[in-house]
Amino acid sequence: MIQLRQRIAQLLTTERPGDDSGDTTSTGTISQVPRAGRDLLQIRDVRSRYGRIQVLHGLSINVGEGELVALVGANGAGKTTLLRCISGVQPASAGTIMFENQAITSARPAARVRLGICHSPEGRQVFGPMSIEDNLIMGAYTRPTKDIAPGLNEIYDLFPILREKRALPAGTLSGGQQQMLALGRALMGRPKLLLLDEPSMGLAPLIVEEIFRIIRGLKQRGMTVLLVEQNARAALSIADYAYVLETGKVMLEGRGSELLANDDVRRAYLGM
Numbered sequence: 001m002i003q004l005r006q007r008i009a010q011l012l013t014t015e016r017p018g019d020d021s022g023d024t025t026s027t028g029t030i031s032q033v034p035r036a037g038r039d040l041l042q043i044r045d046v047r048s049r050y051g052r053i054q055v056l057h058g059l060s061i062n063v064g065e066g067e068l069v070a071l072v073g074a075n076g077a078g079k080t081t082l083l084r085c086i087s088g089v090q091p092a093s094a095g096t097i098m099f100e101n102q103a104i105t106s107a108r109p110a111a112r113v114r115l116g117i118c119h120s121p122e123g124r125q126v127f128g129p130m131s132i133e134d135n136l137i138m139g140a141y142t143r144p145t146k147d148i149a150p151g152l153n154e155i156y157d158l159f160p161i162l163r164e165k166r167a168l169p170a171g172t173l174s175g176g177q178q179q180m181l182a183l184g185r186a187l188m189g190r191p192k193l194l195l196l197d198e199p200s201m202g203l204a205p206l207i208v209e210e211i212f213r214i215i216r217g218l219k220q221r222g223m224t225v226l227l228v229e230q231n232a233r234a235a236l237s238i239a240d241y242a243y244v245l246e247t248g249k250v251m252l253e254g255r256g257s258e259l260l261a262n263d264d265v266r267r268a269y270l271g272m
């Protein structure tokens with residue numbers, strides 16, 4: 001496995017500048033097709049650490065307007081940390097994060113929500129004792145009061161089960177319904193960029209299919225999505241573009257379909 005990874009890395013990588021711990025970031029691009037549209041999010045050489053432990057080692061990614069971009073890779077590769085750096089709940093210790101050509105690297109999380117970056121976090125993190133409707137309203141805290149009722153209606157049209165159960169505590173929902181709630185809460189912020197962390201985690205296969213159908217629907221409606229997924233096959237099959245992360249670095253990038261079709265990539269990085 002290691003030899004295979006090294007061979008792919010030799011074939012596909014180009015050197016990038018090193019980080020403050022002396023590491024280097026190598027990326028390989030297998031796509032021959034240029035990406036369409038203007039960049040909504042540009043991340044350059046971002047590093048991040050938990051205390052003394054550096055977990056992102058100079059990552060660079062782009063997300064184009066209207067694209068569905070997936071981040072895949074093994075546990076601990078840094079996918080969640082990167083999403084947290086983008087939403088601002090985890091600081092980037094170096095590098096730049098640009099959103100709509102504006103530097104937001106040091107902006108507070110609420111300011112990023114106001115700009116249109118909304119995060120549906122890993123583990124859903126719904127507020128169990130609060131009603132479903134109040135959970136949704138929490139997601140609209142940056143929007144004017146007059147927008148809340150129409151926003152709720154849109155979410156209830158998307159997820160009718162939430163309308164039906166809107167007065168119940170969120171903790172009474174099943175895992176799949178809680179995922180819909182977490183997604184709905186993020187959508188209540190009217191995102192230009194939706195950060196979606198592990199939406200299929202812990203869900204039964206049929207529910208996973210339903211969640212992915214919803215994500216495809218959001219993309220068809222023009223939403224830009226950055227998706228983190230352990231279920232690499234499902235993520236790559238709907239992604240316009242994808243990055244394979246390994247130990248805090250981008251190892252490979254390409255169109256979702258190209259990564260999915262590449263036997264070496266499947267064996268070395270995706271466990272397929």
Ligand code: ATP
Nearest residue numbers: 050053055073074075076077078079080081082230
């Ligand atoms: P997973 O699918 O397991 O969440 P991931 O690719 O999303 O994997 P991260 O959650 O970003 O990876 O974790 C990257 C590294 O940072 C891991 O080694 C993890 O143990 C470590 N880490 C994550 N959160 C913290 C934290 N709060 N404090 C210390 N280390 C952390």
